[in-house]
Amino acid sequence: MKLLRWGPKGAERPGMLDGDTVRDLSGAIPDLTPATVSLESLARLRELDPATLPAVSPERIGACLSRVETFHAIGLNYRLHADETGNPWPKEPIVFAKAASCLAGPDDALVIPKDSVKTDWEVELGVVIGRVSEHVSEAEALSCVAGYCVANDVSEREWQQERGGTWCKGKGAPGFGPLGPWLVTADEVPDPQALPIWLKLNGETVQESTTGDMIFSVAEIVSYLSRFVRLVPGDVIVTGTPSGVGLGMKPPRFLAPGDTLELGIEGLGVQRQAAVAYPG
Secondary structure, eight states, rough: OEEEESSSSSSOOOEETTTTTTOOOOOOSSSSSSTTSSHHHHHHHHHOGGGGGOOOOOOBBOSSSSSOOOEEEEEEEEHHHHHHHTTTOOOOOOOEEGGGGGGEEETSSSETTTTTEEOOEEEEEEEEEEEBSSOHHHHGGGEEEEEEEEEEEEEHHHHHSSSSSSSGGGSTTTEEBBOSSEEGGGGEEEEEEEEEEEEEEEEEEEEEGGGGGGGOOOOHHHHHTTTTOOOOBTOEEOOEEEOOOGGSSSSSSOTTTOOOEEEEEEEEEEEEEEEOOOOO
């Protein structure tokens, strides 16, 4: 299934993609919440006949989850990205968190934060957890996954790297977590390590790779995280970005008002964002 949320900000409704048609799911579930993306809830949704659901023509697609329980993130997880930033390949996953309040729709305007000088892009594979998971093995890790989505781990590099402390302050500004357009259930993604992934800046491809370049696979990441935290339905894990970020360019290139991003992962959809200045 391809699940989505449609409608104005703050008034989104749940939907299901039926071919090229969006179907209204609000008669079956109130929204795509942590509860309704549990594996049990998704099993019930699979029993629905999409043709019996009302067709709609949304003007806007929202984030594919109404909220995120915890927004986990993995750093330097693509070999060529670690190389371009001059860092050694990590021996264990680098774990940090994004603020849950950074959640945004896939095509919403990307507001460059006030006082930002180094806002950067990072196309990533997002993993949505579907059941409570603690100390799961790599062999069982993918069975904990509800689905996958496109994510942009937008980052403010000065705040991340030059202001002391952890990376978190450069990762959680409002709008720094676009998810979607769809949540694609795990049964439609037989191998999450074989997905082409790309991003265009102003029409030029700057990131182009596959998830096969990950240092730590999705199964390894889910298993690893579950050793330290309890993963629950609605948790999101963004799994690292390929090479081609602005920080790695020579000279570095960061977002300015008027820039446009287009990013996608095969089978998971495409996001489009226009960078705009902070209001006032």
